[in-house]
Amino acid sequence: MFVLLAAAVTGTATLLVPVLAGEPSRSPAAGGEIKNPTESPSFPLVTESTSATPSGETPSPEPTASEFEFSESPSPSPAIETTTPPEQYLGEIDEVAGDIYAAKLAVNGTTYPHAVYDSVSKCTSDGSAEYDLGRQWDRLTAMVGVSDDSSDGVVVQFEVIADGRNIATRKLKLGQEARLDLSVKGVLRLKLKxxxxxxxDTTRCTRTLAKGVWGDAKLITT
Structure with missing residues (x-):
């Protein structure tokens, strides 16, 4: 509490003197005692409300742990299994090396709609293509031979190479064909040559053209 004391002489400064409650205050100007006031001023005690609930409303009880709803964690999706189809034509698989072409071609009068072939001649003596089998296949089947639109009298050699090892060789001329049915179980890289x-006509390359055909060549799992 502060008491305002005014000086007796005009123009002197006004002093604010702190006065402790319950103790008499002295006037520095008069030097006399000032009796305690008969009644100390009272101030209302203000307390902070601990609840934001408006007056007159009953506060809602806090939810207990048992009142909360818990949803179960979703079960993990089952793993998608990738399976090798029972069979697949080589013409539907991209080669990883070399060049080979897919087409419908005839060999010895029989048409093969899912054939793959390479063109060879005296100037382009050989062609090959390699496939990544991923050790997923068991057998390779095909009808091999020289296409019916090849030059007369040409002889073509067909080779199947599995992981660097020759597993089949056939030499065929126009009008001949041979069936291949080979095991490729555990093979990683397959090469057709x-x-x-x-x-x-050996005098001009453009007049000697042969298509070495792998008729309906396909991979099979058993």
Missing amino acids: TSYLQGG
Whole structure:
């Protein structure tokens, strides 16, 4: 509490003197005692409300742990299994090396709608293509031979190479064909190779053209 004391002489400064409650205050100007006031001024005690609930409303009880709803964690989706189809034509698989072409071609009078082939001649003596089997296949089947639109008298050699090892060789001329049914179980890299051996017009490359055909060549799982 502060008491305002005014000086007796005009123009002197006004002093604010702190006065402790319950103790008499002295006037520095008069030097006399000032009796305690008969009644100390009272101030209302203000307390901070601990609840934001408006007056007159009953506060809602706090929810207990048992009142909360818990949803179960979703079960993990089952893993998608990738399976190798029972069979697949080589013409539907991209080669990883070399060049080979897919087409419908005839060999010895039979048309193969899912054939793959390479063109060879005296100037382009051989062609090949490699496939990544991923050790997922068991057998390779095909009807091999020289296409019916090839030059007369040409002889073509067909080779199947599995992981660097030759597992089949056939030499065929126009009008001949041979069936292949080979095990490729556990093979990682498969290579098909066709080579020109002889025949046709050897004086000009453009007049000697042979297509080494792998008729409906496909991979099979058993």
